[in-house]
Amino acid sequence: MREDYYDAVFEAAKGLAERVRQITGLSSDGGELFQKAFAKGDPYLFFNSMQTDSEKSEFTGVKELLEAIFHLARNPAAHTPKINWRVEETKALDILTLISFAHKYLDECHRMPNK
Structure with missing residues (x-):
C-alpha cells in the first residue's frame, strides 16, 4: 500500500496563510487574506520597493x-x-517544493510601517 501525503500537503499549505497572518496582523484566510495583504494600492507587507x-x-x-x-x-x-x-508522493513533493519556494519569499516580507 502506498503512503498518502494528504496531511503533509494540507498542513504545509495552511502554514502559508498563518505566516501571512503573522507578518500582517490580519485575521482572514485564503484568497481574501492574500488579496488584502498584497493589495497593489495599500499592501500590508512588502519585500521590495515596488518601484519598477x-x-x-x-x-x-x-x-x-x-x-x-x-x-x-x-x-x-x-x-x-x-x-x-x-x-x-511525486505530486506531494512538487506541491511541497512550491510551498517551500513561497516561504522563501515570505522570509523576506515585512509589515508595512503604517499597518
Whole structure:
C-alpha cells in the first residue's frame, strides 16, 4: 500500500496563510487574506520597493502563487473527504517544493510601517 501525503500537503499549505497572518496582523484566510495583504494600492507587507515594473510583477506573482497553492492544495484538502483526495508522493513533493519556494519569499516580507 502506498503512503498518502494528504496531511503533509494540507498542513504545509495552511502554514502559508498563518505566516501571512503573522507578518500582517490580519485575521482572514485564503484568497481574501492574500488579496488584502498584497493589495497593489495599500499592501500590508512588502519585500521590495515596488518601484519598477519588474518589482511590481514579482510582488503580484507571489500573491498569485499563494492563491494558486490554496486553490490547488489547501482548498481540495479542506473541502473533500480525505478518502477521496489522495496525494501521491511525486505530486506531494512538487506541491511541497512550491510551498517551500513561497516561504522563501515570505522570509523576506515585512509589515508595512503604517499597518
